[in-house]
Amino acid sequence: MVGESLRAEDIKQGEYIWSRRDFFSLSGWLGILAVSGIWGASLIRFMFPRVLFEPSPVFKAGYSNDYSVGEVSEKFKATQRVWIVRDEDGLYALSAICTHLGCTPRWLTAENKFKCPCHGSGFTKEGINFEGPAPRPLERLKITLAEDGQLLIDKGKKYLYEKGEWGKPGSILKA
Ligand code: FES
Missing domain, CATH: 2.102.10.10 (Rieske [2Fe-2S] iron-sulphur domain)
Structure with a gap:
């Protein structure tokens, strides 16, 4: 109760930004997003192998x-x-x-x-x-x-x- 009233008070005063839980939750999602992004980029790169196209002999x-x-x-x-x-x-x-x-x-x-x-x-x-x-x-x-x-x-x-x-x-x- 005391914590909730403090939080409400902080929000009202504009000093509260994020709780620690929000911060870790967001960090977790950002981490998952980053890993997915890297994995997706690697997959796309894999589909276009480094091939040298030489002119016909x-x-x-x-x-x-x-x-x-x-x-x-x-x-x-x-x-x-x-x-x-x-x-x-x-x-x-x-x-x-x-x-x-x-x-x-x-x-x-x-x-x-x-x-x-x-x-x-x-x-x-x-x-x-x-x-x-x-x-x-x-x-x-x-x-x-x-x-x-x-x-x-x-x-x-x-x-x-x-x-x-x-x-x-x-x-x-x-x-
Ligand atoms: S490259 Fe040496 S003689 Fe032609």
């Missing part, structure tokens, strides 16, 4: 008659790091990644070779390493025809000279 490279015999086309070097080469046997796609440490070589028309600016490796037009520290030839990439007749290059499928894969279907397109 496949691209179209125009029509075979866009390329003339003897030509090393640099049309896709900047965007795809690929050269398209046409010789008497057909078309092949060379990866423009040096097999030494991964720099991008240059095609030197006058010298009829690829030359890496980093440590001086040289490759023939076919991609064979013949000077500098590169330990193996450039890699060829899968080249086929798309349904619409365009060249289809798949950078995900590689053909290695040292494994005898340059003669395999897909390593060269007879055209």
Whole structure:
């Protein structure tokens, strides 16, 4: 009774804010709310895993008659790091990644070779390493025809000279 009259008196005087029970009750609910919030946020985050969406390794490279015999086309070097080469046997796609440490070589028309600016490796037009520290030839990439007749290059499928894969279907397109 004495406590109640004190409380009523406090309220009347505007000095009473919360009882200890109210305070702990509110704290409890806030705690539950915080834990639920964290748990909910974790659940939502779990539904969106950290996945890196990389661009497709496949691209179209125009029509075979866009390329003339003897030509090393640099049309896709900047965007795809690929050269398209046409010789008497057909078309092949060379990866423009040096097999030494991964720099991008240059095609030197006058010298009829690829030359890496980093440590001086040289490759023939076919991609064979013949000077500098590169330990193996450039890699060829899968080249086929798309349904619409365009060249289809798949950078995900590689053909290695040292494994005898340059003669395999897909390593060269007879055209
Ligand atoms: S990265 Fe090409 S020669 Fe070293």
